[in-house]
Amino acid sequence: MGRGSEVRIAVLGGDGFIGWPTSLHLSDRGHDVTIVDNLSRRWIDTELGVQSLTPMDSIQERRRVWRAVGGREIGFERIDVASEYERFRAWLDDFRPDAVVHLAQQRAAPYSMKTDTHKNYTVANNVNGTESLLAALVALGQDAHVVHMGTMGVYGYSDIGAPIPEGYLKVAVPLGAGRSAEQEILYPANPGSVYHLTKCLDQLLFQFYAKNDGLRITDLHQGVVWGTHTDQTRRHEQLINRFDYDGDYGTVLNRFLIQAAIGHPLTVHGTGGQTRAFIHIQDSVRCIELALAHPPGTGERTRIFNQMTETHRVRDLAELVAKLTGATIDHVPNPRNEAAENDLEVCNDQLLALGLKPTTLEDGLLEELVDVARRYAHRIDRSRIPCTSAWTRERAAELDRANGDGAP
């Protein structure tokens, strides 16, 4: 799939944080893009009583503006991939995509841990959606390349004493009598939340459908995405991407940026010793393009790329933001059930070899602070910044005490 060639790409979840700039990017490259989305992310904003910091237009308005600014049509189908199978298959049968970018999943770990019904929803939505897509491609005899957004979180954050490889791990299985057999296996799953768990389940679905039916799949194990603007979203204020800063969907860096913009101390969970992998949204959409251009062959196993460009400890991030802005730092209880400190070294050679040129936090953070956090600071609802979803009863009790809601 060369640049500028007209190929049909379905972007499932194309109205979301990654999906919208991906759809613009691929459309701008000359591809025939159609978004399939049930708009659930907008419904969840309503459920949580929060909104994007950036004023975000309807999908219809976004598409109208892109038609005017970008000169190209992006299609849109409001279909729930997880629960409206017959409609989805009929649409696929008609559209016959060359590639499918699969982003139609609930993607916030804290949201997935809020209550039992949020856990169930995340599992049902994410797993049934992936299954529906794969089963439909097989039933229709379509050979579309599936590019799926996974997460670095499938690996867990336990230190194995070596850099985390890209999806597969070489191990030696002891057979007794001093013999052993070398095998390359899917990296053992160690998810830290129900959301991360669903991405581990996806991996097994991909493994099966690649083996049994020869489906061609690429799974992108992505780090924490930061940044708001891409080359396309910058071209009109109504094309702007969403920026989440609430306790469920806002990532750690967005929380720091917002807190800095309103003069609030930066709240670090626990010691801030958790190390995470990061990538800028511009690099994220570029990686999806690179993945689309390099599908695995039929009969090959799922191709897995680690889609991240740098790692940082949370407390180092806080210090970076504090240095830029003069903000102070506060330590608060960690809602997650995880080790207080972890190292993280990650292989990302494959996407770099395909031509990815990383945007670093050091270079891009100031722009994000000025162009997004400070520019829209008047829209910040301070009450929605703290994370209130806890991983376990014990963590919930700690949070309650810290937030002053505990029983006396």
Add this chain to the structure above:
Amino acid sequence: MGRGSEVRIAVLGGDGFIGWPTSLHLSDRGHDVTIVDNLSRRWIDTELGVQSLTPMDSIQERRRVWRAVGGREIGFERIDVASEYERFRAWLDDFRPDAVVHLAQQRAAPYSMKTDTHKNYTVANNVNGTESLLAALVALGQDAHVVHMGTMGVYGYSDIGAPIPEGYLKVAVPLGAGRSAEQEILYPANPGSVYHLTKCLDQLLFQFYAKNDGLRITDLHQGVVWGTHTDQTRRHEQLINRFDYDGDYGTVLNRFLIQAAIGHPLTVHGTGGQTRAFIHIQDSVRCIELALAHPPGTGERTRIFNQMTETHRVRDLAELVAKLTGATIDHVPNPRNEAAENDLEVCNDQLLALGLKPTTLEDGLLEELVDVARRYAHRIDRSRIPCTSAWTRERAAELDRANGDGAP
């Protein structure tokens, strides 16, 4: 949980092939058993136009007879665990089980591969059911021990050159510079059908909920179950267990028994070189009892037992049945996408150590032939014996040709 102590046990899927004799067995041991079942297995009989060889009563009638014969009440709730979450949680909150036997899953590999909608149904039903159960226990703060029926098929049937361990595999991860780290991981999943895939997904759900919430879970990786009668089902003809011989739900041994009973050649798929693990239904219910009596501690990882007692090559099984009955043997195309020949050596030390005394095929097969296959031979519908679900398009074409339905 000692024998005869009154503990409350929920048997999810308690109307099914394993569920019904399990419910009788546990009730007979003095436990307070309630069956939760949506009766989907009966609906699937209707969908497929097949029925159990043995005349099987309604769940209401079965319970009435057991009350008279066994002198004990077995409760019944018609709830779909996968899709009626609120009802299920409310019932759990009321019943407060000490243990939950989780059998509420679609359990036939060929059925799971029939069409895209059967694949989707199997994934949604099996995964969402497990997730609902685990999320409800956490939300309600219930510490019930969950005993789940898994399958030997999670391991796949590739030969690793050593006996298959019980759920976990010790591996050495090379770290470079000649160093390596020993780890014990979940045995790498290698499912051969969508049905088997769902049991691999279950394993990851169990791993997460044990780690994050301290749920106590035992996963039984069961072989092919054969046999019909248990000590309790024998006590009245209306307590009889189901016996499936159709192409979807009938296992290989049942197919051979039925074919022998009606003087049809035994149909071996491919070379018959596939080796499978087997266990008698009486041993299966006994293993569930043993598992219930030996829960893992809080905070321990999921306990995994290989629930099988012997392995046989399919062609050796055919020869065993042929020897007993004088039947001839026919080779037909294999609908499954699998290796033609495999070895299989399996560890099952844990259940043997807990006291399991195996019933062997050599000892029990004749009874099964006489008391079940021949006794109910007049109820056999010959047209429903061949397997018509194929794993891939290529396998489907082979089956069509063999069945004489291919285009000229």
